[in-house]
Amino acid sequence: MKTVFKRTPTLKDCPTHYCPGCGHGIAHRLIAETIDELGIRGRTIGIAPVGCAVLAYDYLDVDMIEVAHGRAPAVATGMKRTNPDKIIFSYQGDGDLAAIGTAEIIHAAHRAEQLTVIFINNAVFGMTGGQMAPTTLLGQVTATTPKGRNAAGEGYPLQVSEILALLPGAIYVERCALSGAAGVRKTKKAIKHAFELQVEAAEGLSLVEVLSPCPTYWRMTPAKAMEWIEKEMVKVFPLGRLKG
Amino acid sequence: MIEKSDTCSETHKRILMCGNEALAEASIIAGLDAYFGYPITPQNEITAYMSRRMAEEGRVFIQSESELAAINMVFGASATGKRTMTSSSSPGISLMQEGMSYLAGAELPAVVVNVMRGGPGLGNIAPSQSDYFQATRGGGHGDYRTIVFGPSTVQELVDYMHLAFDLADVYRITVVILADGFLGQMMEPVLLEKKPHRELPAKDWALTGAKGREQNIVRSLWLPEGALEALNNKLKAKYELIEKNEVLCEQYEVEDAEIVVVAYGIAARIVRSAVSRAREEGIKAGWIRPITLWPFPTEQISRAAEEFKIFLTVEMSLGQMVEDVRLAVAGKAPVVFYGRPGGGTPTVDEILDKIKQLTIPEKR
Amino acid sequence: MTKNAFYEEVIIAGFGGQGIMLTGKLLAQTAMQAGREVTYMPSYGAEVRGGTANCMVVIADEPIACPVVGRPDSLIVLNKASLNKFCPRLKEGGLMIMNSSLIDIEPEPADEVEVIAVPADELAVELGNPKCTNMVALGAYLQRRGYLTVDAAAKALPDVLAKRYHKTLPVNTAALRRGAEFAQAKAGGV
Ligand SMILES: Cc1ncc(C[n+]2csc(CCOP(=O)(O)OP(=O)(O)O)c2C)c(N)n1
Ligand code: SF4
Ligand SMILES: [Mg+2]
Numbered sequence: 001m002k003t004v005f006k007r008t009p010t011l012k013d014c015p016t017h018y019c020p021g022c023g024h025g026i027a028h029r030l031i032a033e034t035i036d037e038l039g040i041r042g043r044t045i046g047i048a049p050v051g052c053a054v055l056a057y058d059y060l061d062v063d064m065i066e067v068a069h070g071r072a073p074a075v076a077t078g079m080k081r082t083n084p085d086k087i088i089f090s091y092q093g094d095g096d097l098a099a100i101g102t103a104e105i106i107h108a109a110h111r112a113e114q115l116t117v118i119f120i121n122n123a124v125f126g127m128t129g130g131q132m133a134p135t136t137l138l139g140q141v142t143a144t145t146p147k148g149r150n151a152a153g154e155g156y157p158l159q160v161s162e163i164l165a166l167l168p169g170a171i172y173v174e175r176c177a178l179s180g181a182a183g184v185r186k187t188k189k190a191i192k193h194a195f196e197l198q199v200e201a202a203e204g205l206s207l208v209e210v211l212s213p214c215p216t217y218w219r220m221t222p223a224k225a226m227e228w229i230e231k232e233m234v235k236v237f238p239l240g241r242l243k244g
Numbered sequence: 245m246i247e248k249s250d251t252c253s254e255t256h257k258r259i260l261m262c263g264n265e266a267l268a269e270a271s272i273i274a275g276l277d278a279y280f281g282y283p284i285t286p287q288n289e290i291t292a293y294m295s296r297r298m299a300e301e302g303r304v305f306i307q308s309e310s311e312l313a314a315i316n317m318v319f320g321a322s323a324t325g326k327r328t329m330t331s332s333s334s335p336g337i338s339l340m341q342e343g344m345s346y347l348a349g350a351e352l353p354a355v356v357v358n359v360m361r362g363g364p365g366l367g368n369i370a371p372s373q374s375d376y377f378q379a380t381r382g383g384g385h386g387d388y389r390t391i392v393f394g395p396s397t398v399q400e401l402v403d404y405m406h407l408a409f410d411l412a413d414v415y416r417i418t419v420v421i422l423a424d425g426f427l428g429q430m431m432e433p434v435l436l437e438k439k440p441h442r443e444l445p446a447k448d449w450a451l452t453g454a455k456g457r458e459q460n461i462v463r464s465l466w467l468p469e470g471a472l473e474a475l476n477n478k479l480k481a482k483y484e485l486i487e488k489n490e491v492l493c494e495q496y497e498v499e500d501a502e503i504v505v506v507a508y509g510i511a512a513r514i515v516r517s518a519v520s521r522a523r524e525e526g527i528k529a530g531w532i533r534p535i536t537l538w539p540f541p542t543e544q545i546s547r548a549a550e551e552f553k554i555f556l557t558v559e560m561s562l563g564q565m566v567e568d569v570r571l572a573v574a575g576k577a578p579v580v581f582y583g584r585p586g587g588g589t590p591t592v593d594e595i596l597d598k599i600k601q602l603t604i605p606e607k608r
Numbered sequence: 609m610t611k612n613a614f615y616e617e618v619i620i621a622g623f624g625g626q627g628i629m630l631t632g633k634l635l636a637q638t639a640m641q642a643g644r645e646v647t648y649m650p651s652y653g654a655e656v657r658g659g660t661a662n663c664m665v666v667i668a669d670e671p672i673a674c675p676v677v678g679r680p681d682s683l684i685v686l687n688k689a690s691l692n693k694f695c696p697r698l699k700e701g702g703l704m705i706m707n708s709s710l711i712d713i714e715p716e717p718a719d720e721v722e723v724i725a726v727p728a729d730e731l732a733v734e735l736g737n738p739k740c741t742n743m744v745a746l747g748a749y750l751q752r753r754g755y756l757t758v759d760a761a762a763k764a765l766p767d768v769l770a771k772r773y774h775k776t777l778p779v780n781t782a783a784l785r786r787g788a789e790f791a792q793a794k795a796g797g798v
Contacts, residue, residue, distance in 0.1 A: 100310035144295040431648040516673035
């Protein structure tokens with residue numbers, strides 16, 4: 001009999017604290033598989049964000065650090081510049097990367113840091129109770145947009161990946177989605193490529209934006225949440241390779 | 245129950261609210277023009293409440309991209325003479341320290357609410373009192389002070405919110421409300437109406453457009469020789485006035501007490517229960533509760549220390565306010581500390597044990 | 609604090625989703641409307657994603673000093689984990705309402721404690737809404753304690769229940785009543 005699913009060693013064998021249908025767990029698995037396939041576990045250092053994935057080090061069996069909210073790209077810079085032989089990746093949510101940490105990610109890309117960034121866009125602040133994120137869609141109801149996000153006053157969904165793609169220091173930017181088996185496969189490929197570039201010492205920052213479900217604060221079933229990504233999110237955050 | 249009847253008309257106007265929402269509503273009643281904030285536990289109810297209510301009132305609410313931005317939005321709104329505030333919890337308040345230093349330098353009124361949680365670092369989200377040093381010592385760089393309130397009930401959160409806005413305007417200073425996760429989350433009956441407080445000076449310094457008057461400048465840079473020193477001295481005079489006029493403190497059965505327990509905020513309520521029990525058991529105990537943490541009730545504590553008493557300071561930290569108590573007691577009496585850090589809460593029993601240990605000779 | 613003044617400390621506990629917080633708020637709201645002093649303290653944060661939830665309610669005639677309940681006079685426990693955690697903290701002479709639908713063990717509290725086992729899940733299902741477990745338990749509590757009526761609680765319910773759930777007011781009220789009846793029968797029968 002063929003083994004359909006085998007846990008990759010870098011993914012710890014334990015239940016996670018994520019809600020049913022959450023995308024974080026899938027993204028963790030893809031990163032773990034990539035690290036094992038590239039055989040870089042022994043020289044990889046991960047950076048956990050402040051967000052629902054703050055405990056990512058409980059699930060990913062590599063050296064990891066927990067940093068202040070939004071500051072991962074600066075911490076990553078400090079690590080990579082002093083340890084050019086290590087593979088440094090940060091894992092950040094849309095609040096972490098696109099709100100409080102906007103300056104850090106822009107400037108890490110601007111300096112062409114050799115880093116790999118996995119950017120989980122779930123259109124809300126999950127950890128603090130489902131408030132508006134910069135990536136929240138227009139009309140989307142959140143804890144701080146009780147009448148739905150309104151462009152007048154709350155702005156438009158922020159397309160950070162498009163902005164980063166403009167910078168010469170960002171060498172690879174791709175947006176994927178965790179909806180459906182094909183979407184997960186594509187995300188895996190993109191994550192792997194983003195790591196490979198760093199392994200090859202390509203000169204610049206690679207970032208994969210992952211559209212990821214948060215059924216809890218979208219107030220949807222997991223299945224509906226996947227559908228919402230495919231029907232609504234991708235309209236504002238078109239999938240595909242933006243750079244490289 | 246006779247005493248009760250005259251409060252009865254008030255009693256049914258009371259509504260049950262959590263501290264976070266109550267202080268938000270109180271700010272709106274106090275004439276808040278603009279709220280800026282970034283979500284963080286355990287004060288998310290403030291941000292959520294403001295997003296709804298400020299819109300209903302046609303006033304300004306912005307969920308900023310960070311606390312750094314929030315405090316600078318406050319800086320901007322305040323410079324134009326508006327009533328403005330932000331709120332956060334410990335890690336976010338750390339990020340605001342730069343802005344608070346600039347607010348002090350520019351002498352702008354502002355209200356900052358800190359619903360404290362355990363630290364250092366990301367710490368946890370449990371209630372704590374570990375930001376006392378940061379709040380009462382200025383927190384950011386430079387020689388400055390902020391007025392700090394340590395309320396202990398939801399009603400006090402409401403009342404001191406009103407006073408905070410007034411004092412901010414009167415003294416052109418930042419007022420910090422130092423609450424904690426318990427106060428923010430717990431519900432109590434409150435009366436919300438605005439109580440008149442202070443006569444407010446005109447904001448003739450505000451940036452409103454130099455129409456028919458000389459230009460106004462809001463600044464904190466003073467390069468000419470002696471200029472900054474002059475500003476510092478002006479601030480000093482202001483701080484001395486505040487120390488003279490604005491100290492608030494409550495005390496109970498201190499006169500005949502052998503032991504005086506000093507605590508603020510939620511810890512003071514636990515202390516109250518412990519001291520009542522100590523009295524029931526015949527121990528002469530009393531308490532002092534600083535309400536303003538800066539200016540600190542140094543005089544009141546110093547006076548209590550004239551006759552020999554033992555001072556016990558209880559905090560939800562490793563011991564921060566105890567340093568101010570020691571300064572006030574100035575060696576006249578022993579000062580002992582009991583605290584629980586990291587989100588731990590001292591219990592009535594623990595405090596009572598400590599009181600007994602310190603007062604019953606065979607237990608010492 | 610005047611000695612012997614009314615002072616009741618309650619802990620309500622269960623797992624997330626059982627309506628623990630609503631139960632505590634309803635008790636607090638009812639007591640406030642009856643002119644009493646009250647504090648309500650929820651556990652918060654990490655508990656949101658499953659796990660246990662609890663809240664502490666203090667009801668008194670005079671302003672309440674400490675809102676943190678160390679040793680409750682009464683305990684309402686809706687699952688086994690909560691029973692194990694809080695039962696040892698119950699005061700002598702205290703009252704425990706436990707949801708026997710989910711607690712299959714015989715608790716071993718001190719002798720002087722009154723234990724009322726209420727099959728709250730089953731009773732809620734009989735009433736047609738399994739989510740009313742909490743109200744059944746609260747009804748039983750109110751009946752045993754007697755300082756607030758079930759009617760007063762029913763009257764306070766719209767003030768604490770979010771508007772979008774107001775269609776459940778009748779069934780929740782019925783659940784409060786059912787819990788009270790059950791407790792009365794049970795206590796009377798022993
Ligand atoms: C300085 C600071 N401000 C605010 C917070 C509170 N906080 C924790 S996580 C978070 C946002 C999380 O959202 P996101 O990055 O989108 O991650 P998600 O939980 O959605 O995966 C916030 C505001 C904090 N920890 N530190
Ligand atoms: S709140 Fe959303 S992002 Fe956080 S664990 Fe739950 S589903 Fe995932
Ligand atoms: Mg997010």
